Amino acid sequence: MRRQRRRRRWPFVVVGGVLAAGLAALVGIPLASAQVLLTPHHNLTTAAGSVIAVGDGEITLSRTDAGTRVGTYGLTWAAADGEVAGEGIVGSVLRSDEQSVTRTFFPTDGAPAVGVDVALNPNLWTGDPRSALGVDFRDVEVEGELGAMPAWLVDGDGSTWVLFVHGIDGLRQSGLRPLSTIRDVRLPTLMISYRNDEGAPASANGLFSLGEREWADLDAAADYALSQGAERFVLYGDSMGGSIVTRFMHESAHADRVVAMVLDAPVLDWGHVIDGQAERLHLGALSPLVRQVVQWRGDLSLTPLDELDQTSVFASVPVLVFQGLADPLVPHSDSEEFARALPLGRYVPVPDAGHIQSWNVDPEGYAAHLADFLAPYASSDDDG
Known part of the structure; x- marks a missing residue:
């Protein structure tokens, strides 16, 4: 009898093991996906x-x-x-x-x-503004809530400053591509770093918060710029830098000093980004679970990071949006919807461009759009 009972138990043991393995995979895939998204790697190659x-x-x-x-x-x-x-x-x-x-x-x-x-x-140069472009600059430090963060300051004319914010896993070198155009209109430019960047302090958990907390580091950069004579800002963000810039507009006491924004392949809804990556990996059914794990693992909420439902905040600000149509990360429909919803929005789609590669695909066209957009702010220091 004992032998017979043992024989009857083994299918249940196997099924239980299969279910346990399936559950581990069900949890493991979203956890691994969340970890990859939130962990700094500092490499865009x-x-x-x-x-x-x-x-x-x-x-x-x-x-x-x-x-x-x-x-x-x-x-x-x-x-x-x-x-x-x-x-x-x-x-x-x-x-x-x-x-x-x-x-x-x-x-x-x-x-x-x-x-x-x-x-x-996508960054053509790995050096600094001087070694890459022959542009003089100063190494400065921005004091944030977690400590000192390195930044590059390129001097210009007037009191309207460009604050450039790179994206997830990016570097300040991302700002070297448009820097020549910005310098042509003589706008002072501060190319910042933020928590978890190389040379900057780490967050408590060592993970990205997808803009939910990084906006405070941009706020600290704005404080620094104001202490150096800035009065108004053009915010420039690519990829997650776009999420940081838009969150700043909701949270910062300096938001009313922003006269314009430039966004390049901005993340405007992290939920859509997660859904898209899950679909690419044929794991669309797990997307809701990945969202939940990202929020749990990163100790953050994706809801306030959905800018498509909060466009009224940007209604009075001119916004230029570049978006590659071959971007595998940011849905180009998000960028178009966002720009079209803004009274002063401009949308520049770039065929064949991948993520933050619109400049790479068409540097002349990119520069022309950017120079035209920035021209009105070059002398705004006299306007008050």
Whole structure:
């Protein structure tokens, strides 16, 4: 009898084990997804194959999706210890086949050897304004609620300052792409860092809060700018920087000093971003659970980060929105809906551009839109 009962138990043990494994997977996938989203990595590069040949003004790489992207990008390669060994700039695709892609190549720090793995970086430059663009600047520190945060200050004319806020896992170098255009209209520019950035203090949990708390670091940057003679602000944010900028408009006592905003592939609803990534991974059914885990793990709420239902806050502010139509992260419909809902909104869709790659795909067009938008503020210091 005992032997018979033992035989009858094993299916229940197996089923119980399968259910337990399924439950672990059900919880594990959202937890892993939340952890990836919230954990700082400080790296925007994408693997782009290995070097097949380097010629005069061109480079041939093994074919990858990243390596065939439209536009101009930074190219980096690593040494054996994983540190960056060199960098350059790749431009338009000259020719390609099923195995390789050849692009224009402008070395800035040597050239990679054949066989070396390379990566694309939407930031063309990894240095500072002087080394990248020959633009003078000052290293300054912004004192925030968690401590001192490094920033770059490029001097200009007048008391309307641009405050540039990079995105998730980004660096201040993201602001180097539009900096030449901003400098042409002579607006002082403060390119900030915030909690969990390299060189900045970590948050208590070491995780991003997707803008819900980082806006306070932008607020501290505004305080610093005011102490240096600023009176008004143009807020400029890309990716999660857009979420930080929009949250600032809800929370900061300085919001009434904002005369304009520039947003590049801004995250305007993190719920939509999470849903989209789940669908890409064929895990759409788990999206609601991922949302809940993100809120629990990050100790945050996604509800106040949905700007599509709060557009009245921006009704009196001119807003320029750049959005790549090939962006795999931010739904371009969100950016268009947001811009169209604003009385003073301008929407600039850029075909073939991935996430925060509108400048890379069309730098001349991007600069023209940006210069036209910023021109009215170049002399606003005299307007009071």
